[in-house]
Amino acid sequence: MTRPRDIVSPVAGYDWPDLVKEYGSPLLILDCEVLRNQYRRLQKALPKVDLYFAIKALPNETVIDVLHKEGCHFDIATQGEVKLLEKNGVMATKTIHTHPIKRDIDIRSTLRYGCTTFVVDNEFELEKFVRYKERVGLLLRLSFPNPDAMVNLSKKFGLSVEEAPEFISKAEQLGIHVKGISFHVGSQSPHSQSHVDAIVKSLAIIEESRKTRDIPMSILDIGGGFPINYDGSSIDIEKFCAPINEILETIPKNIRVIAEPGRYIAAPAMTCITSVIGKAVRDGTPWYYLDDGVYNSFSGQIFDHAIYPKFTLKQGATMASVLAGPTCDSIDVIAESIELPDLGIGDLIVAPMMGAYTSATATEFNSLPKTNIIAVNVEEMASTTITRIQ
Ligand SMILES: Cc1ncc(COP(=O)(O)O)c(C=O)c1O
Structure with missing residues (x-):
């Protein structure tokens, strides 16, 4: 002490x-040198993954500015976060909206900003997008409960793997494009096996959708959850990410992989x-x-x-x-x-x-x-x- x-x-x-x-x-x-180093280290540890910083972890203009200059993308969840990015001159093409529950005004203001990728996890939410179906591409958020994570993010949000095929069919009937799968294995997740298991199950759904429904998906969003050591020692993030990279080697080339890290960077x-x-x-x-x-x-x-x-x-x-x-x-x-x-x-x-x-x-x-x-x-x-x- x-x-x-x-x-x-x-x-x-x-x-x-x-x-x-x-x-x-x-x-x-706030030490911006540490911020830059954390971003660079995670990007190096996940070379084939585009990182979208989860603004909610540290919503701050200097943080946005520093990460923007590094080439980072951004995960937004509210109108306030959209405003923060607009103020910092971040192009909407560098963003996705990841809150599974939104009001119509949230969807409209995000579209006005120019962000067209949204996350949904249930049919009520899907219906909100019928009027915007020509303009949006949706990611279906799946739930992968993880008792080892410090914060469980699959209780309040996420559709079960079993329910996914029916959801995708419903979206198809409504003429809405589900362009990918997203998940969050829980924040401060100690084992990358949780990411690996979720990737395997998500890929099975992407493959099933392509084969049986002829609905090709192009995005796999592996969420956040990348851990740090609260005892102050540095975590071996390369070792943590190695099994994730191994499984990502097997995925079809037309699928872009993205992640939404917050804690690890901030x-x-x-x-x-x-x-x-x-x-x-x-x-x-x-x-x-x-x-x-x-x-x-x-x-x-x-x-x-x-x-x-x-x-x-x-x-x-x-x-x-x-x-x-x-x-x-x-x-x-x-x-x-x-x-x-x-x-x-x-x-x-x-x-x-x-x-x-x-x-x-x-x-x-x-x-x-x-x-x-x-x-x-x-x-x-x-x-x-x-x-x-x-
Ligand atoms: C949708 C979503 N994405 C990303 C994050 C960031 O997760 P983490 O800080 O574990 O990297 C969170 C955290 O709550 C989240 O809810």
Whole structure:
């Protein structure tokens, strides 16, 4: 819990306390160099797959800009995300809309933007596209429940494999083009076998559709789920992706494979610095109250089930302690039984790996503002400059 040697500030010449002095606390630091590296590493590990960054993980203009310059595509799910891309000048041809449930106004505004690929997973949703059938191509989202994933994304969404043939026939009757299959094996999926199994089953449906119904499909969307290590160590993503690449070697050449990674690209790119603002001893245990908590940047501990690594910069004998957030609610506890040295008001806690599903799900409960974000290394190879972005 005290600072390991590699937890250094991403800003040359600024240690963590200097950043707080200059930009205030709490603070999120987005390191665009890490963002670029994560994107490049995943793209290299999946050379035949086009990556569509899932904006929901870290909806932020600088993030979009940096990834756009890298050649990344984007996965959008709401009108707000469409606006973010429009503002950044991202061409609609680089996007797909992946929310299985949409209002007519969502479909219309997305079409107005120019994005024509949508995801559906049931017949009610299919009917919404009858009036737009000349303009759209749909991906059918299948469900592949995965108990090993940190976040299950096949309960709320996805059609079962067994129901797929009937759905495809229904779409054909309505004159709507189902141009591919999509799935999400769950976020932070620890084994790539889950991706492999889902690919095999999806390919069987694509093949069956071609053979028996003469409906050729051209897209296989293998979703997100690519994991990171929340202990801060780097994951061997090449090893993780090797079995996926092996199975992708077998697929027909006319099928384009795409993916929607969020967490893998965003999580390691942001670090939170938060300060002790209050202290108490309750039943013999030290409680430290911080200026950030589960209603704000640490909201991922509630919504995303993530536990971020946390370090103090202070040395000394440690004891089991509690870290709590600043709101009046008792659920606002970040860590219990965490080994910490004796901390004082103003001491800092540094939490890396806080780029995905953190500021994205932060609230302003208790009228406390969301944590400011500064970006470093926005331009590649530039000497370190810091930009306030939120
Ligand atoms: C439709 C869809 N695509 C992609 C993602 C990103 O997944 P991950 O962050 O696991 O890569 C999500 C996450 O919720 C999602 O719902």
